[in-house]
Amino acid sequence: MDMTLKDLRIHKGLTQIEASRICNIPLRTYKRIESSVTYLNNPKYQYAFELLDKYVVNKNNECSFNSALVIGAGYVGLSISVLLSQYLDVTVIDINKDKVDCVNNREPLFKDKDIEDYFKNKRLRLTASLPNKELYKDKDIIIIAIPTDFNKETGLLDTSGISNLVKEIRTINKHSLIVIKSTCYVGFTDSLNDKNVMFSPEFLREGHALHDNLYPSRIIIGGDKNNKKVKEYAKLMQSCSLNRAKTLYMSTKEAEAVKLFSNTYLAMRVAYFNELDSFAMNHDIDAKSIVEGVSLDPRIGDYYNNPSFGYGGYCLPKDTDSLITQMKSISNSELISSISHSNQSRKEMIAGDIINRLNGHGVVGIYSIQSKKDSDNKRYAAILDIVSLLKDRNINVIYYQPHEMSLDDFKKQSDIILVNRYHPLLEDVKEKVYTRDLFLRD
């Protein structure tokens, strides 16, 4: 974890004078250790860090919440559980026993270096359990972080699991604040008709789940801002954030819309740069030069602009598709409705290009399924759709699985090696690699 003494002091809202008093060291000494270059080996630095850290704990104990129940120990549920368990007693429940055991043994459930670090080095007030209605009792907040898959029949996110949980919780605990972190379609939280249910969207990136909880881009509070419990939750989240993230209060519908429009914007941006890349491939011109030239406009920005095989993963496809359904009633909506279509045709174009290069036959090797470098999540990866398009055309596909095949054999057996993001281990077979990764980054 790269939090410094200065980060911690700023997070607490302390001046250097106040911090020096808390640590009981002269201001001049405090200033010196705060700017120390070799701070990791400096015992005074560690002493000050520990004291300020404790001071944060005391401050958060002033919050009226003492206990939280988190339902779902996935990316969203586990990261918020770890975050809150620095300050509150947290129980996280999951239907998957392996996950429960992992959390109790402080073993990582997925790749996330900050969670691993916190599991190893922090005293967390965190326990995990299989579902048990008794656990709904006496909790100040209950946070729901279960999946909301796309429902093909309704064209919306499937929120039935959340409705069932809220009903079940209310038979046992009438008054706790329930916070929905799972992504929902616009209007879902209102439909529950319970003033103590609020919606607060999550914006984390897989692979950086705890980091993005510690340094959130914003804290969105969807609920009645005159409700004391809602305000208390906002206060809690602010005090957990190390970057004093901006907090916005709004209605639950507006908060649900913030989440869907954010993810749909990201999907649109991916589709946009992918179309730019398709254009460059078609005209045999250099996509990288064009992206660089376009991105130097500060209104556009040099980030999130690296072409890929298409957007994928658990969230962007389903959230975009759900919003597309809700946009159908808007007569002038053309752009958003076309994003998903553009993504599909990108994958078809890539598959077609590979088939052309192989002259219709050969072996395609998949080096890794996951789309991003820092994540080990393979859910709904775009490459899987490309694989099924290739298989429809009877192209042989093999996967690199280290426990089954050596990398050398994999390289020899593959005519083309497909990677969404380039890996240096493929350098010696560069001419076989098929990627649209122009910048060797996410």
Ligand SMILES: NC(=O)c1ccc[n+]([C@@H]2O[C@H](COP(=O)([O-])OP(=O)(O)OC[C@H]3O[C@@H](n4cnc5c(N)ncnc54)[C@H](O)[C@@H]3O)[C@@H](O)[C@H]2O)c1
């Ligand atoms: N993954 C992300 O990057 C991300 C980011 C923002 C928002 N979201 C949203 O948050 C929600 C959760 O996503 P996730 O990625 O954490 O999912 P996940 O699949 O990683 O985790 C969900 C967990 O909930 C458990 N679960 C399912 N039903 C349950 C039940 N009834 N009781 C207890 N546990 C149950 C599952 O076993 C699983 O461990 C989704 O709505 C998703 O769209 C995800």
